[in-house]
Amino acid sequence: xxxxxxxxxxxxxxxxxxxxxxxxxxxxxxxxxxxxxxxxxxxxxxxxxxxxxxxxxxxxxxxxxxxxxxxxxxxxxxxxxxxxxxxxxxxxxxxxxxxxxxxxxxxxxxxxxxxxxxxxxxxxxxxxxxxxxxxxxxxxxxxxxxxxxxxxxxxxxxxxxxxxxxxxxxxxxxxxxxxxx
Ligand SMILES: CC(C)(COP(=O)(O)OP(=O)(O)OC[C@H]1O[C@@H](n2cnc3c(N)ncnc32)[C@H](O)[C@@H]1OP(=O)(O)O)[C@@H](O)C(=O)NCCC(=O)NCCS
Numbered sequence: 001x002x003x004x005x006x007x008x009x010x011x012x013x014x015x016x017x018x019x020x021x022x023x024x025x026x027x028x029x030x031x032x033x034x035x036x037x038x039x040x041x042x043x044x045x046x047x048x049x050x051x052x053x054x055x056x057x058x059x060x061x062x063x064x065x066x067x068x069x070x071x072x073x074x075x076x077x078x079x080x081x082x083x084x085x086x087x088x089x090x091x092x093x094x095x096x097x098x099x100x101x102x103x104x105x106x107x108x109x110x111x112x113x114x115x116x117x118x119x120x121x122x123x124x125x126x127x128x129x130x131x132x133x134x135x136x137x138x139x140x141x142x143x144x145x146x147x148x149x150x151x152x153x154x155x156x157x158x159x160x161x162x163x164x165x166x167x168x169x170x171x172x173x174x175x176x177x178x179x180x181x
Contacts, residue, residue: 002126006135009047010078011040017071017095028067033093033107034058037075041089041111044077048087049125051115056086057149058111065104071095073106081142085122086114088142110145 013036021032038055045053067073073095080090093107117123130136160168169179 003129004048004126005129005131006078007131009044010076011044011047012074012076013040014072014074017067017069017073019069022069026069028069028071028073030063033063033067033073034061036073037077037091037093037107037109037111040075040077041091041113044079044089045087045111045113045115048079048082049115049123051117051123051125053087053113053115056112056114058109059145059149061107061109063107065095065106067095067106068097071097077111079128080110080138081146082125082128083146084124086112086146087125088112088145090138090142110142112146112149 015036017028021028023029038058041055042053073093075091075093077089077091079087081088089111091107091109091111092105094103095106096103115123115125128135128139130139
C-alpha cells in the first residue's frame with residue numbers, strides 16, 4: 001500500500017471578496033464560501049488520491065463571523081483522516097481586512113471526499129504518514145467523526161422511518177409546530 005505525507009496535499013488559497021459575492025445585507029453569501037471551500041477540498045483530495053473525487057458530506061460548518069466585500073479570504077486545507085475510499089479534509093477559513101490587517105477566524109469544518117477511478121467506481125486511497133502530535137490527534141478526531149457521521153446516517157435512515165406517527169407526535173409535543181393531520 002502507498003502512504004503519503006499530509007504536507008504533499010496541503011492546500012491554501014486566498015481570494016478577494018468581490019461585490020458579486022454579496023447578499024442583500026452586503027455581506028458575502030454563505031453559499032459562495034461553501035463553494036470556494038468545496039473547490040479547495042477537491043484540490044486537496046485529488047492531490048492525495050491522484051483521482052477524480054466527489055463530495056460525500058460536510059460537517060461542522062458554522063459561520064462564526066460575517067465576511068465583508070473587499071476582504072481577503074484565506075482557506076487552509078489538509079487531509080486529517082483517510083478511510084478506504086474516503087478522505088476527511090479539515091479546513092480553516094480566515095478573513096482579513098487588507099487596510100487594517102485585522103484577521104477573523106470565520107469558520108472551520110470537515111469535508112468528506114470520495115475517490116473515483118476512471119470507470120467511475122469508488123477506489124482505494126493512499127494511507128497517511130503522520131509526522132507529529134497534531135496530525136495524530138487530527139487523525140483520531142477524523143476517525144471519530146466518520147464513525148459518528150455513519151451512525152447519524154443510519155439513525156436517520158431507519159429509526160425515524162420505523163416510528164409510528166403517535167411516537168413522533170409525542171416527541172415534538174413541546175416544540176414549535178402544530179400537527180394538522
Ligand atoms: C458517497 C456514496 C458513494 C456513498 O454510497 P454508499 O453506497 O453508501 O457507499 P459505501 O457504503 O460503500 O461507502 C463508501 C464510503 O463512503 C463513506 N460514507 C458514506 N456515506 C457517508 C457519510 N454520510 N458521511 C461520511 N462518509 C460516508 C463510507 O464510510 C465509505 O468510506 P470508506 O470507503 O473510506 O470506508 C454515494 O452516496 C454517492 O455516490 N453520492 C454522490 C456523491 C456525489 O456525487 N457528490 C457530488 C455532489 S454533486
